[in-house]
Amino acid sequence: MIRLLVRCQISIQMVIYDHSLFLGVKFMSQFHNTVSRRDFMKALGVTGVGLGVASAVGPSFHDLDELAASQKAGHKLPWYVKQKDTPTAEIDWSAMSRYDLRKQYNPGADTEGAEGYPNVAAKWAAEQRASMIDYAKSGKKGAELKDLGIALGSQWGWIHEAHRYYSFFTDSNFPVVLPGGFQTPQEVGIPKHQGSAEENARMIRAAFHYFGAAHVSFQELDDNTLKLIYANDSGGRPYVFEDVEQPYATPEKYVIPKKCKYVISYLVVQNLYSNKVGQSWDSYIGGAAVAKAYSELNFLQGRVMTFVRTLGYTGVGSNPGHVNGFAVLGGQGELGRANIMIHPVYGMVGRVPNMLLTDLPVPNEKPIDFGAFKFCETCMKCADTCPSGSISTEKEPSWDTAGPWNAGGVRTWYANWKTCLPYRNMRYPGLCGNCQGICVFSKLDAASVHEVVKGVVGTTTIFNGFFRNMDDAFGYNNYDTDDWWNREIPFKYDATSGRWW
Template sequence: MTEKRKKISRRDFLKLAGLSTSSLAVGSFSPPTRKKSVLPHSKIILDEAGRMKRPWWVREVDKPTVEISWESVKRFDARTAARGSGFINYVGQEEVNRLTKIAAGKEKERLLQKVPGYTLKDQALSAAQASSSSSKRSFLGLQKAQTPEERGVPTWKGSSSDAARILRVAMRHFGAATVGFVELNEQTKKLIYSYDTDGKEIVFEDVDIAYETTEKRVIPHKAKWVIVYTVQMSADALKRAPTAIAEQTTILSYGRALDIQIKTQEFIRGLGYQCLGEANVNGLGIAPALAVMAGLGELGRHNRVITPEFGPMVRIFKMITDLPVTTDKPIDAGIMQFCSSCKKCAETCPASALSLDDEPTWDVQGKWNNSGHKAYFEHSLKCRTYMMEGAGTNCSICFSVCPFAKKNKVWLHNWVKGGISSFPTLDGLLRSLDDAFSYGAQKSPEEWWWLNLPEYGINTEQTIDED
């Protein structure tokens, strides 16, 4: 536990203590004295850098809750990742062919047997998302928006806070859930891939304008700010994991992220600056690491980011710009500490790919993990094999069973998160309560087709504290 988490105001301590006393009494739950308001985003006031007020239990810290040895961190070669085409490098073409054949056979069998979550309408939904998410990604962007020079006007000028605010507002308008910024320095540059997912080398050079060749992508030294953003996934869909219904919300998030990237690249170009994006799915840099450094969330046991606002129900993406922006700090909301005692995702993982260790470790599971930090490293080959051989789709069970994967519809959910942040001794009890209320239980895939869902199947309402 960090020193900062030990320090809690007397007022907040009394509120939590009062709540815990009444909440643990059988059947007696009393609403908190701190009022929660659900406001439309247009009514929520932002700070000068465009940040929305977060709950009191989310604390900014100088170092992330995941322990890092920057001396040991090296730029990761994305070609060694176990996802996508990298999987074949570990198991071989023969095994990939075997798994592919099994997957195809099971898909047809499930279709003929009309297995819920794998029926023709479910598969058609997933295929529709995939077809609309196949647009061309680009490192340099479309470069169609008029630059200030082409308009005959000066480049946009403003403070770094102004730049961060207008970027956040624009990207939220484009569809991003949360946005954070990280400055590239000698340490954080190590979080940018050495080789991209398609094999092109990513290099930093002393040039004014970014460029790309058949062999490399070049980032100017002056482009030293990373834009990290999240896109929500539908909890209602992921509660049906692993099925085609759950898979399609993941595909949808990638399609929406691409749209956000293209529009943000053009927006920044229109201001007179450069914005460099992911040329391939999951390209450019290590998304969870950059999100942690940007304060969007903490690293969880499933070796992915858990956010205070949406839990793990997000996908993370990144871009690099030479527009100077006010950067953000890591956070400590007690999430990683909670993961040390919870273990729900690891216990539920059908592939046994997640760690059940009590504490994070420096020891990686394989070359698909990047070393230099303490984490609950996953066994990606087991995960990937299960998705092909067993699920027939992607999995995401670890996302859906997480106690943080809750919509903050009632005050108790925010109180629980506050308790996790401030009183680690409650973590085991709160995990038990999560089990007792069956929050991690998977939902009926067929029922999903009868739900009255909001746009994209997500709820963008957010709560704020009122003093």
């Protein structure tokens, strides 16, 4: 075991580890040392069967630059990400039906005795207000007025009732998209956009990236994926498909045009560095990353719906289905222990992969495997950090939904939203993103060692426990507020600032 750890340490020192801002340490740069994949795996202690498996699933590379840069077509995922016919979290479609959102845990409707949410919300709100005043007066680092200003400013434009976007152009006062009062190109004699599914995909990716999406993927509704569309909203109002041209909503139902059989998923990423500044109960800035991502999602939804409308097509917004499910099926990431998608580049700091139903033809993409789901079996870092104990600590994933607020049909780890949401909303100054920032995959990839680690994780599970412990030893739990305020601009260590994907 000691020999194995020494080999790992030697291998890690072969790459630049240039996070002196956080560690106070710099390793000598040896990034351009030429090394075969077999020698590299031997240095990590992967021999015998493990080496054979690693050699079989990964391409050859000549040096670590080539290893870190080697990517696939499409979104150009790293070489260790494997496309699969099914997600790594096993699905039993026969056990799944369209989910009744009335079963989802709603803190405002929880009336279970004296400890029900409505009975304690007022008390908690008063405590929070008093706590915010005390924090501001104390001058405590991470809770000064400037920190609070970051959090409150990030919430500007945060629209809690996103259902207004459901029938964005037919049930709102938003401006028309073409001069002269015309809402579609067809109304002025302009043919709608024509392109193949693949051409449309490239166009959508370029446009949505400009609007702020970090990753875009596509699905086509079929008998199985239709089960990922909600049966109804949290108030019982059903989602129904009808032969109509435009979506519309009435007090009795939401109507989705049957022609809208394509799903576009687009991911908004939280600022990782800000997400990792303190824990959410100690610093406003950690929660500011969450709030800012929510507001970006709402602005982005209006922009992408306008874009699709301008092409002459229809879009249905407000996420009428399981957004993480569609994103995972489309290859954006794997479902993790915290019941949140883990992206191969951004880790778990994706706020929500929004979805748009449309009649614009797009391709049907496949799930991916880069080792995250298996890594979650032994890591448990998010569960250890969760202040409300809402993340499962079971080693093995399960079909058990842990409560009616989860839809079921997926073998995974289910979160306890009944303990998560009230705590997140009421018990501390920031908005909780602790599990996202603490995730081993949520890393600042300016240091090439992280790409090497991800490559090993995507190839073999042998070192999963070691990498979790190494993550703790290197101090990747939180960062200092002073460093956040005094960071260089632009901050080269945070890929989520520039969204280079």
